[in-house]
Amino acid sequence: MVTLVNLRAYWRFLVVFRRFLPLIVAYTRDRNRFFLFGRSRQVTAEMQVDRAEILLDTLLTLGPTFIKLGQLLSTRPDILPPAYIDVLSSLQDDVPPAPWDESRVVIEDELGPVDEKFDAFDRDSISGASLGQVYLAEYEGERVAVKIRRPGIEELVEADLRVIKWSIPLVSRFVGEGQAFSLDSLADEFAKTIREEMDYGRERDMLVRIRSNFEENRDIVIPRPIDDVSGPRVLTMEYEPGVKISDVETLDEMDIDRHELAVKLQEIYLQMIIEDGVFHADPHPGNLAVDDDGSIIFYDFGMSGTVDPFIQDKIVEFYIAVANQNIDGILDSLVEMGTLSPEADREVMANVMELAIADVRGEDIEQYRVQQVIQQVEDTIYEFPLRLPQNMALVLRVATVVEGVCVTLDPDFDFITVATNYLSETGYREETAKQLVEDAGRQLQQTTESLITVPPKLDRTLDQLERENVTVNVRIEDKNDVFDRLSRRIAYSLLFSVGLLSASILYAFGNDWRFAAAMVGITLPMGFLLYRSLRKKRKGIRARPQFTRQSMRERRGD
Template sequence: MRQNQFTQDRRYDPKAIAQYYRSRPWQAIWRALTIVWSFAGFVLGMIWDSWQHEIAAHQPERASHLRQILTRLGPTFIKVGQALSTRPDLIRKDFLEELIKLQDQLPPFDSAIAFSIIKTELKREIDSIYSQISPEPVAAASLGQVYRARLISGEEVAVKVQRPNLQPVIALDLYLMRWAARWLAPWLPLNLGHDLTLIVDEFGIKLFEEIDYLNEGRNAEKFAANFADDPTVKVPSIYWRYTSNSVLTLEWIEGIKLTDTQRIQAAGLDTNSLIEIGVRSGLRQLLEHGFFHADPHPGNLFAIADGRMAYIDFGMMDQLEEPTKETLVDSVVHLINKDYLHLASDFVKLGFLTPDTDIHPIIPAMEAVLGDIIGESVGNFNFKTITDSFSELMYDYPFRVPAKFALIIRSLVTEEGLALTLNPNFKIVEVAYPYVARRLLNGESPALRRRLIEVLFKDGKFQWQRLENMIAIARSDQNFDLFPTAQLGLQYLLSNEGAFLRRQVVLALIEDDRLHTQEVSRLWDLVKEDLKPGRLFNAALGALAEFSTEGAAALARF
């Protein structure tokens, strides 16, 4: 079997990779010895600390040493370190803090080699493609480097060139990791909940996708289509004529890194507006489209002079299925409502707890960790704080982080860190919950309408306070107009689908043998500024005009 048989396919195939390297054991043995030698000093140091009862004293030093080892071992291990930095079920808090510092940057490789790759991949001479190209890369990372250029046709572009011989190197590392995972898994005291080799395979799939620039180009276009209706988000165009598996040519974005607060302020950009764009676009990715950017680090997000935010680098993306998106909405609502029993059930559905787990002993611990999420200041409580707290819980309870959610956690923690850089008083939940409340109130789909009913009714009783809270929180979003929501709600109540809710609303008004005029009065005081009688009357006429004869008959029968 020739090497290019598994590298040309561009898909992660552990069986093909294993077959190749089993027939070339010297390559695997030499790389394995290099890896073992690199980690030997670290392991011996940990053992020595244990013998001397000085583990706590030397923990920061050991954590830093681990980060340096991963950096020296190259691209695969840098990516492993970044992935582990989002796995509180596998790595303790002190090591997490050090691994988070890993920067996806390496010294650039020779530009002569890069230009040779461009020429070979695109089958053209450099000067027949670009009227000019920077002699040195403007950015270098673990998997490739970027040049600034101008096409012959005049467009300014970024040219991303992959490091030479990258896929075989990564494939060999993944082969060795998978072999080690298979042998070490039974001996590791970790709450994995499933075969450790599956984690390696998930990582391998994403890493192989990331080094396929044609796949990255398709991801960029899909992401752009999802945000075509959002004028605040910019996605660079792909120049397919000058793109291959190892060379990606895309529109040059002249922007400012979100961590460069001085330049952002000098450009007169509103930092709070940029935060709102970042958080809302992140929530839309997770809860609406299900297709999300899994690596939103400072080098991949830029502020543009016109106030927009630009996303670049779409190598690491992932897709959420519809039931997962719906459960995520549930979990946010249950978290804010402090409904920890149902939140624990959400964790089971999402895979953080196995179905046979007894959730009742876990509920008090979850309440202790998450109970003050709304009341705490951002400096004391945020996503990173939640992650750190769970890293301690996971050694006492059978939590695990599914591979897909490791990417989500990484994305959320990174986005929150960027937001805090722009505004230290920012609190992501204050943007997230109004967004979720607005989506629930709008009831854009039958699934969301069902979830709204679940939120508003508990043990068969209408939760007046929850409705008040949800409306108040949704209205804290300045872009939220309650009137279209009320219009949709009225149409829903008059529809066949709304028959159950009609009955429940009537029962709620006379619940406990009394008219709930006080609750209705409070609600009216809350919404009357948005629901002027004239607008409400016109909405009612519109809803009735769309109301079917069958629906009217059903309402008359009721």
């Protein structure tokens, strides 16, 4: 099996490389106009959109694994610029179902003969995705939904995962340091996510956990799993029909308050992430429906995740800082969560956050203010300073997709107000305020102790300084290899100058001009290396701050 997977991976690598070759050529020419030399090219917004469309078509052509990869990339602004994010956001996991004869083999391998296990079984699937498909059936007089893993998908996914892992070092050469940081963990994160999504035993366990957390909540409906007809590749659940949550016309006909529906959805996810620590991580409209009572039905728990208590606390601190418009608190929370580089320019990021909060709250923002902040980012940040650690990637995906669903339901939806009210009603704001008072008390105690201990130390230091008995150790950190590049340029310059001088002397006083020509031949590579070192620019794609997708589209339209 391992050998077959390896052989398939080698073949798939060639297929993937061929499909991505036009983009590879384009990015290579961006770095050097003539591949190996020449200035770098300026990439316009139109060029980025065109390339994003090519990338979208390529992912669709390569099949299920790469469709899932594209969906993941559409939630990663730390890797791709906004133009790519917007195009890939349209990528839907909707593919033709496998033939029934192939699906029957999977069911019977797991459960036994279909007609013996089920009272009735509809041979036409009601939905098809890249990793699985769902059928309707009857079991012991109850209407059920049967989710079946797509036949043969395991081998294809494992081969493609190896291709992706092999490709990461190659892709990293065409992006900046910020994007390379995120790419390093992308392959492992994606492999973990897609393997978990194919494990229906895990999906059943996550479904049960989340369902138990909302037993008393009538605003949410989660189907009950039926264990007697479930297995690692088959998951049977009670059938809960509803109206797709994005079908606003039908919701209006049902007299459903769409604003209240959006508030319910936001509060459900706040409880999952902040309180319960386990959450449904794929809230696109195809996995959310609404019943006649206005309750939200959740489908497909294959993509789900957990949040550790530390991250939960930091998310609460982040929301409270946003509610209070405490910019320093927002930046501190992002740094502590690992999503913002500590080396980022805080003044510039503060301006970005102020603009983002105003944008989310629906405040009127003067166009010159937007341009001013964007110009600051371009002038001072050579790489996007946001990072996405593995434990935050799914949380960001949820926040992004849920926001889009809520805005579809209510164009004026303000998630900051909803989050603030939720934190107040559940007591988180009061607990955080109490913690701040305790921290302030400890800080005051430490300050008082310092007032007693610091003067004697300062007095001893001044005595040593007066006696000229103070030694200062200085260590210079050169993370960007500035000294290394400078030393190479000096070496190239010296060798080039000495070579030209020697060639001139040999030509002027020598009897044979060929010695001078040989010296010129030896010297020219030094000149070329010197030119390259002086002309070399920072590599990568500059990224602009992305606030909400809706607002960025509106600005581009204006």
